Amino acid sequence: MICRNRPVTGQRKASFFSGCLGLLLGGMxxxxxxxxxxxxxxxxxxxxxxxxxxxxxxxxxxxxxxxxxxxxxxxxxxxxxxxxxxxxxxxxxxxxxxxxxxxxxxxxxxxxxxxxxxxxxxxxxxxxxxxxxxxxxxxxxxxxxxxxxxxxxxxxxxxxxxxxxxxxxxxxxxxxxxxxxxxxxxxxxxxxxxxxxxxxxxxxxxxxxxxxxxxxxxxxxxxxxxxxxxxxxxxxxxxxxxxxxxxxxxxxxxxxxxxxxxxxxxxxxxxxxxxxxxxxxxxxxxxxxxxxxxxxxxxxxxxxxxxxxxxxxxxxxxxxxxxxxxxxxxxxxxxxxxxxxxxxxxxxxxxxxxxxxxxxxxxxxxxxxxxxxxxxxxxxxxxxxxxxxxxxxxxxxxxxxxxxxxxxxxxxxxxxxxxxxxxxxxxxxxxxxxxxxxxxxxxxxxxxxxxxxQPADFRAPFAQLTIPGTIAATDYDLGRDGVAYHDDFSARIDYRDLTPHNHGGAYRNDGVDITACPEMANGFAVQKLAVGEWLTYTVNITKAGPYKAELRVQPGSTPGQLALLLGELPVGTAAVTPGSEWTTVSLTTPALPVGQHTLRLMIEQPVSQLGWLRFAPASGSSSAGGQ
The missing domain is CATH 3.20.20.80 (Glycosidases)
Structure with missing residues (x-):
């Protein structure tokens, strides 16, 4: 075969259901x-x-x-x-x-x-x-x-x-x-x-x-x-x-x-x-x-x-x-x-x-x-x-x-x-x-x-994610652009256009731009988050109630803004002050129900990088656990 401009990606960890791959993918x-x-x-x-x-x-x-x-x-x-x-x-x-x-x-x-x-x-x-x-x-x-x-x-x-x-x-x-x-x-x-x-x-x-x-x-x-x-x-x-x-x-x-x-x-x-x-x-x-x-x-x-x-x-x-x-x-x-x-x-x-x-x-x-x-x-x-x-x-x-x-x-x-x-x-x-x-x-x-x-509308967890707890930004769900995530450039359709579909070329092969980041526990972060992009996470909420949500970000040169939704429920919005150093921004959510849900992170104004999302009960009565 002829290969032009192969993406080079870094190592990523195995997750809980790698052993179930055959059951997940069988039959088609x-x-x-x-x-x-x-x-x-x-x-x-x-x-x-x-x-x-x-x-x-x-x-x-x-x-x-x-x-x-x-x-x-x-x-x-x-x-x-x-x-x-x-x-x-x-x-x-x-x-x-x-x-x-x-x-x-x-x-x-x-x-x-x-x-x-x-x-x-x-x-x-x-x-x-x-x-x-x-x-x-x-x-x-x-x-x-x-x-x-x-x-x-x-x-x-x-x-x-x-x-x-x-x-x-x-x-x-x-x-x-x-x-x-x-x-x-x-x-x-x-x-x-x-x-x-x-x-x-x-x-x-x-x-x-x-x-x-x-x-x-x-x-x-x-x-x-x-x-x-x-x-x-x-x-x-x-x-x-x-x-x-x-x-x-x-x-x-x-x-x-x-x-x-x-x-x-x-x-x-x-x-x-x-x-x-x-x-x-x-x-x-x-x-x-x-x-x-x-x-x-x-x-x-x-x-x-x-x-x-x-x-x-x-x-x-x-x-x-x-x-x-x-x-x-x-x-x-x-x-x-x-x-x-x-x-x-x-x-x-x-x-x-x-x-x-x-x-x-x-x-x-x-x-x-x-x-x-x-x-x-x-x-x-x-x-x-x-x-x-x-x-x-x-x-x-x-x-x-x-x-x-x-x-x-x-x-x-x-x-x-x-x-x-x-x-x-x-x-x-x-x-x-x-x-x-x-x-x-x-x-x-x-x-x-x-x-x-899998069919075009397929979406499934990439990793087992629990609230309270910490979610690696890179562990968004498996699935196509428009189903599990949205990125403004997710595939090359012209051999003359050498734009990488994944700026950073690490961890996964989607259109999401992922880079190596030693500061993160799993070694990776999502970068170049542009207006209109989003990521979904299948999460299991084990304790009902309001939460303090923290997002570990590297700001950009302009003000950033990130919003969270749980299903169709708006969870909150966090403003990000311009800068270049990693920082943590936070918001307090309304009461979240127990069970499996879809958490969506919306990029309303751009930020440079996102490392993790962390959820702890707003009352402070329970430990969130960390990575």
Missing amino acids: LVAAGNPAEAQKLSPLHAAGTRMLNAAGQEVILRGYNVGGWLLQESYILGTDSLNSQWRIRQGLLRTMPETEMEKFYRQYRQKFITKADIDFLARQGFNCVRLPLHYDLFLTPEQRHARTNVIRDPHNPQKLDAYVQQLSQWYDADQLFTKTQQLDGFRFIDDVVKWCAANNMYVVLDLHAAPGGQGTDRNINDNFRPLDLWKRHDAQDRLIYQDMTVRLWEKLADQYRNESAIAMYDFINEPHNLNAANGLSADNQELNTLYSRLIDAVRARNDQHLLMLEGNGYGNEYTNLTPDKLKVKSTANLVYNAHRYWCPNTAEATDPNPNQINLLTNLAAFRDQWQVPVWVGETGENSNEWFGAAVQGLNARNIGWCHWNIKRVDSGAGLLRVAPYGSLLTPAGRTALLRNVQFANCQINRDVATSLT
Whole structure:
């Protein structure tokens, strides 16, 4: 996947109902009309615009990508300066011999994704996993060593030419991708298929880093030269990387043609920048040629799996790639892909190019015009508000999707947060990383899970909050903008607008601006509170009566004003004198009733930061308790 301007968020504490996540989120993401527990895995096929199982039931695949595992993407690991897997490997080779580097990668792959991660996804109701793969997983140790020689000196054209020539020789001798029982790639696929099948989940095989590289972005291509998949010729003037790609999919088809737990083959992830400016055609001719070869090659192996095409421009543009343009013997069981990032989720948003299908209206129109299933192979990298709007828009159109990405270092945008580990280039950093990436040591981002699995009007407590007591400002309820909170900028819908949805980028992934704040007991505060914004808290009042309410604030340069409501009952208003130092403002509430209620904090005039709200009986006869 391509990632621009990822939000970086801090660690947050687990709350009382993190252990109940499965109960909270269960049930939505299953085959249309069928509960997950009743769905039996069977081969999927295309019938018009739908994917059907062997019983003729529609299956809508909704799941998660396990990126960063079998192809390291630098930002997932928090090593953006390295920006590709080969550069990470190059850095490691400066500090250790090749054998030790390979040992580290074996350990990393054993720990980053395990059965525990897949079981967790299943408990949330997801019914598929997309498995991003690097082609080097299908090389023998000797062949991978030849690639490592290029990594040591990647700008040396002679070394790259020698590697290409070795690949050509192995290709001609049928020594590429043949020792299936000894190659890492097949073993990892087998493991994921086994884990998913045990959970009644499908798998999508995704060639995320194709031989030579399918575009210019090294993070996802892990290529030495831009667009070499389309440009690199060997000594016999063959486009050898394309030949290798066809050969790899032939071997995968031989191995898995009868595996019904595999939903489909995703031939090439996110081809991009195939254009005249880069010496290629302006109408995807190169993609048409390779896709046509791949389709015929897989079908020649008697493999009838769904085959997914990804358009130019990171998977979205299909000029010259529609079923009528492909040069294939059969267009049966084709699926068309979209990758959706930083774009609007409204029906009104359209693209004038009908073959550009990342917008919801274009995606559905393309499906209906060409009578093919469509699937969103990647979506995410935004706020929870955007996530919720995106998946609800797709669900309403019966279009499946696969969220990016399950696991990230120090980020609130993934489903699982990996604790920071230091530097990958130090022994201590690697040891910490191998420990931190394990499922048991990851933190569940419940707000992300909620946004993907609950309806638009869903609201639930984020933490157990009691009055009398202290409420961390950051522990507002789970839910969408307009339901659990309101912020004046809660989602990016234009990739050119780099405004962060969460100024401060900490604690949670909503539009609420949260920053690290050591003065607060939980380490965080809400900041940039603007006029018209608000936060809701589900609270349990255990003692009836009036209360003294205190609010810990950092004022701004102008007078501020905060108001509280309990349900529809006005509770009081607190004025905030301009300034820069933290201060406590207070008000006395009317009598508050016992029971569970919704407390809403309204921003009537702006303040800089809010740390907590504290409630003590106005009579002073009981202790409020503090944090």
